[in-house]
Amino acid sequence: MNMTFYKYQGTGNDFVIVDNRLQTINKNDTKRIARLCHRRFGIGADGYILLENDDNTDFKMVYYNADGNESTMCGNGGRCIVAFANFLGIIKNETTFVAIDGLHKAKIENGMVYLQMQDVSEIKSFDNHQFLDTGSPHHVEMVSGLANFEVKANGSKIRYGEPYNKEGSNVNFVEQLSDDNFAVRTYERGVEDETLSCGTGVTAVALAMHKSGKTKSENISLKTEGGELNVTFKSNDKGYKNIWLVGPAEQVFKGEIEW
């Protein structure tokens, strides 16, 4: 059977997206999905996403990492699937959809995709890092000389080490550029490499930087290797609410592959 796929990218975090509203896709072939995401033997992508029907919302997002395993929330993938749903005519400029971490509102305005993330009530602070879950688990660590930092080597050490071990964590290295602007480079679990951008990662960085007092702003710009993202939120003594991840999402090409 031939499968039609679409390639999307959001600030360089790239995804193969497939319309599975008719439930024609075999979802349990981990090796096949990993091969499809492979940059030499397949199409090449950081993740694979299925768009499916949902009874209560506009659609359902099912997300797999490049290693072929279904995983937790993907912020950039979430923005890309909103652009895809708009392209398919399933939604206009506003939507509510469901993903593994629950309901998400989203809108498209002036070519930017706004994705509402889950509220965050707990940020754990340690001597040299913070840890929080923004739909996916994130270790956040400030470093100096981010441009020349060995993200893959240092990220994988942290991802596989204590206390994360096999389940792992995504790892974000951060440098402050101004009061409300931070540069971020992320090692992604499930890709097991640095990606050009991570949506749940920059969301985690924005909240962690606010929590540690590095910024008082509730509208933060994040510079990733693949482009600029913005995170806005409201904070109070119970945590962070009304969190929005904002940035571009683009269809790159369409293709067919034997599946």
Ligand SMILES: N[C@@H](CCC[C@H](N)C(=O)O)C(=O)O
């Ligand atoms: N690229 C993503 C994060 C995808 C999930 C992550 N690799 C994990 O397994 O935790 C994003 O944009 O948020």
